[in-house]
Amino acid sequence: MVQVDVFWSYAIGASFAAAAARQIKDVEKPFESKYFTYALAYLAMLFAPSGMYLLWNFPDWETMQVARTHGSLPAWLVTAFVVTNITQGILGFWVAWKFIRRGNYYMAHLQWFLGYFLMFYILLYGWDGSGWQRFLYDSSVNNGVHWTPGTHMGFGFLFSNVAITLAVMGVAILPAKFIPMARWIVAGAKADPAVSEARSLKSVGQVVVLLGTLVMVVTLASAATAAILSHLAGLVLGSAMAGIPVGLAVFAGAGWFLLFREGRPVYKVFRLIFIRQPSSD
Numbered sequence: 001m002v003q004v005d006v007f008w009s010y011a012i013g014a015s016f017a018a019a020a021a022r023q024i025k026d027v028e029k030p031f032e033s034k035y036f037t038y039a040l041a042y043l044a045m046l047f048a049p050s051g052m053y054l055l056w057n058f059p060d061w062e063t064m065q066v067a068r069t070h071g072s073l074p075a076w077l078v079t080a081f082v083v084t085n086i087t088q089g090i091l092g093f094w095v096a097w098k099f100i101r102r103g104n105y106y107m108a109h110l111q112w113f114l115g116y117f118l119m120f121y122i123l124l125y126g127w128d129g130s131g132w133q134r135f136l137y138d139s140s141v142n143n144g145v146h147w148t149p150g151t152h153m154g155f156g157f158l159f160s161n162v163a164i165t166l167a168v169m170g171v172a173i174l175p176a177k178f179i180p181m182a183r184w185i186v187a188g189a190k191a192d193p194a195v196s197e198a199r200s201l202k203s204v205g206q207v208v209v210l211l212g213t214l215v216m217v218v219t220l221a222s223a224a225t226a227a228i229l230s231h232l233a234g235l236v237l238g239s240a241m242a243g244i245p246v247g248l249a250v251f252a253g254a255g256w257f258l259l260f261r262e263g264r265p266v267y268k269v270f271r272l273i274f275i276r277q278p279s280s281d
Contacts, residue, residue: 065134136157210272
């Protein structure tokens with residue numbers, strides 16, 4: 001969606017860099033590495049085109065039910081959408097690389113976690129608490145009737161034109177992302193003399209499962225928790241929008257001390273992937 005793809009793109013770029021952390025740690029020009037070349041090709045040839053297809057075919061859904069037709073979309077918005085689907089990925093790669101150069105692999109991985117977290121948060125909460133309702137509505141299977149507050153398709157969305165399109169796209173987009181990432185992580189760990197054979201990741205499939213778990217379980221659950229906190233804060237403050245900064249602040253503060261700080265549960269899950277980092281081990 002237009003509102004979330006800038007964060008999704010950032011997450012993609014950061015995830016490719018984090019996966020190749022050991023390979024690019026000593027690289028002074030990250031944009032000249034083959035890992036960045038692959039990331040850029042992925043963004044330009046798969047991610048950006050998929051977003052444009054969805055925007056053209058389902059303009060209302062792709063804009064979180066804001067635009068009703070193509071005529072509702074200003075040219076500058078469409079252009080910015082295409083450009084940022086690539087530039088934000090470049091930014092994510094660069095920021096993650098900066099942490100990698102400092103020997104902080106964990107923070108490099110947290111960059112893509114942050115991108116996915118914000119993406120899921122907007123999909124779930126949006127700007128008025130109805131993000132999940134907007135997401136679960138496809139006007140193309142509802143006689144072209146535009147979304148209205150309180151409307152959603154529930155599990156019926158899984159059989160909508162949008163959902164089927166997403167599933168078909170996922171067949172190409174997901175393996176092209178997670179399999180190279182897993183291969184880079186495994187190869188980097190095995191080539192690192194500081195990583196013992198016992199701790200080295202030997203299976204690409206194992207890493208794919210770990211990555212999928214981090215994205216679809218840890219990140220999604222974190223975003224859902226923040227969305228619930230925002231909803232509760234919004235009820236107290238009498239404004240769904242006012243609940244956003246409160247919910248995010250509470251989650252960030254409590255989450256860091258309870259879940260994300262070194263030694264905490266989420267850190268331990270990430271450690272299964274980066275194993276060790278020069279800055280602390």
